[in-house]
Amino acid sequence: GYLVMATSLWGFMVIYALFWTFGAPGTPPATGPQNLPGQELDAYDDVWRAFAGDSLIAADPVYDVVKTYPEEFAETPEAAGLAAGFGPTAELGIGEIQTFFSTETANLTDPPVGATWVPVEGSARYAVADNGRPILAVTYTQTYQIAPAEPDAEEGAEPVLTPDGVAPADDGSNVAPPGTEVGDPVEGGETYTAFGFFDAGSPLFPSLVMLGIVTLLFALHAALLARDESREHRRRTAAREAAAAGAARERESVGAVRSQ
Numbered sequence: 022g023y024l025v026m027a028t029s030l031w032g033f034m035v036i037y038a039l040f041w042t043f044g045a046p047g048t049p050p051a052t053g054p055q056n057l058p059g060q061e062l063d064a065y066d067d068v069w070r071a072f073a074g075d076s077l078i079a080a081d082p083v084y085d086v087v088k089t090y091p092e093e094f095a096e097t098p099e100a101a102g103l104a105a106g107f108g109p110t111a112e113l114g115i116g117e118i119q120t121f122f123s124t125e126t127a128n129l130t131d132p133p134v135g136a137t138w139v140p141v142e143g144s145a146r147y148a149v150a151d152n153g154r155p156i157l158a159v160t161y162t163q164t165y166q167i168a169p170a171e172p173d174a175e176e177g178a179e180p181v182l183t184p185d186g187v188a189p190a191d192d193g194s195n196v197a198p199p200g201t202e203v204g205d206p207v208e209g210g211e212t213y214t215a216f217g218f219f220d221a222g223s224p225l226f227p228s229l230v231m232l233g234i235v236t237l238l239f240a241l242h243a244a245l246l247a248r249d250e251s252r253e254h255r256r257r258t259a260a261r262e263a264a265a266a267g268a269a270r271e272r273e274s275v276g277a278v279r280s281q
Contacts, residue, residue, distance in 0.1 A: 141160045164204050164207060
């Protein structure tokens, strides 16, 4: 009874895992487990890996193309040999690279990009590493933000805008020109060019592991069930043969008695 139930269960799980892994009409692939026990939830998701132009990643021969920036970088993903639909992924990369370089962490105690900086319009450039990974280069620049109000400022006065919202200089050299709005790029302001490569990850891997496990369990229980049924079949066959032999001997004995 256990073998019948277990074989049915794991057989159902194999079908379920196939849907998890490869999808079906109306169901996208990789919808099953997204990580293995003990791993982060996004361990196998696709992600942009940000790095600086003077980092160890940039020094890796695989990413030698970074040293040729901007000459060997293209203005569009298509011109760099990337897929035509790579644009939305690149847009996400621009934001993720900025987040990385504007967030203070244990390894980045002095972020080179401000939280209010923006990508320079048209600065995104694309290339492909020797391992086939897309590379994105983006230049970020300062924006005008509201500066701290002066103690003697008149009530209701227009706020003063300065790069990154720092205090106005005594000579007013860093004050935004008339008509500037909050968030406008600072002409001639500080800039920083950052890089990132796209790691496509392996979102199918956890589902493939699950598919392999349940397939193995199904095959094991199916084999055990087949062996058990074969053994039961032999036992019943032997019992029938024994009964037939006994009946034959009984008939022979009855026939011998009658002949006497």
